[in-house]
Amino acid sequence: MEVIIKRTPAEGCRLAARLAATLIHRKPNAVLGLSAGKTPLPLYAELIRLHREEGLDFRQVTTFNLDEYLGLGPNDPRSYHFHMRETLFKHINIPASQIHIPDGLTRDVPRACKEYDEAILAAGGIDLQILGIGRDGHIGFNEPTSSLSSHTRIKTLTQETIHANNRSFPSHNEMPLHVITMGVGTIREAGCCILLAFGEAKARAVSKMVEGPITALVPASILQLHPHAIAIFDKAASRRLSLTPYYQHAYKNKPSWQRYE
Numbered sequence: 001m002e003v004i005i006k007r008t009p010a011e012g013c014r015l016a017a018r019l020a021a022t023l024i025h026r027k028p029n030a031v032l033g034l035s036a037g038k039t040p041l042p043l044y045a046e047l048i049r050l051h052r053e054e055g056l057d058f059r060q061v062t063t064f065n066l067d068e069y070l071g072l073g074p075n076d077p078r079s080y081h082f083h084m085r086e087t088l089f090k091h092i093n094i095p096a097s098q099i100h101i102p103d104g105l106t107r108d109v110p111r112a113c114k115e116y117d118e119a120i121l122a123a124g125g126i127d128l129q130i131l132g133i134g135r136d137g138h139i140g141f142n143e144p145t146s147s148l149s150s151h152t153r154i155k156t157l158t159q160e161t162i163h164a165n166n167r168s169f170p171s172h173n174e175m176p177l178h179v180i181t182m183g184v185g186t187i188r189e190a191g192c193c194i195l196l197a198f199g200e201a202k203a204r205a206v207s208k209m210v211e212g213p214i215t216a217l218v219p220a221s222i223l224q225l226h227p228h229a230i231a232i233f234d235k236a237a238s239r240r241l242s243l244t245p246y247y248q249h250a251y252k253n254k255p256s257w258q259r260y261e
């Protein structure tokens with residue numbers, strides 16, 4: 001896993017946006033895996049800026065979001081559909097038919113999950129998957145003990161995740177308990193994964209993911225087995241890492257042909 005430590009979330013997200021934009025320039029019909037949550041918001045803001053000011057073209061891009069709450073429709077302001085529309089999709093020129101997010105209102109969850117995985121395959125697989133990380137080390141909504149080869153399916157949220165994510169919900173009781181999420185195996189199949197983590201609250205999960213054992217107790221640790229995983233942190237999130245001087249040394253001394261910036 002490549003570890004890159006930036007001074008601020010804004011700097012980290014600018015780098016992630018640059019990597020996504022480079023991919024789209026090289027492959028205009030790229031397939032992006034996207035994440036909801038607060039962490040990637042500056043990345044989406046930068047993609048919108050690149051679209052408006054530098055003509056970054058999303059006409060042929062296809063996207064697949066990681067997850068959605070079960071029971072919430074696309075117009076529910078608490079849903080990830082709504083969140084993604086407001087923070088990214090309505091500001092760029094991606095056709096609606098190329099946007100995919102699990103259906104929180106499906107009446108047949110197993111079938112909807114199977115069809116989601118099939119749609120990813122039919123699109124040619126995900127080229128670049130953007131990830132955040134939960135405080136308990138989850139990616140997507142793959143909570144601790146998730147199968148490391150799972151595909152899209154229903155999961156039950158932990159109390160910790162319910163607590164951490166309930167800021168968009170007026171009361172704790174209204175948080176859905178169940179979600180549909182791409183599996184750890186689905187995420188592993190992406191050509192490249194960029195995981196973003198910022199702030200002190202993520203430091204413990206970050207150190208377990210990067211420097212701990214690969215374990216279903218920390219689903220993000222599966223990225224240690226990914227051939228092309230890039231983790232971008234700010235200083236606060238990287239605070240508990242023990243090999244920081246090495247990560248900084250390696251990034252500073254990348255051969256010119258491998259540099260991102």
Ligand code: GLP
Nearest residue numbers: 035037038039132133134140141
């Ligand atoms: C949710 C999402 C994850 C996200 C995590 C962290 O659980 N399902 O994909 O990474 O929250 O959210 P935030 O970025 O708001 O800290």
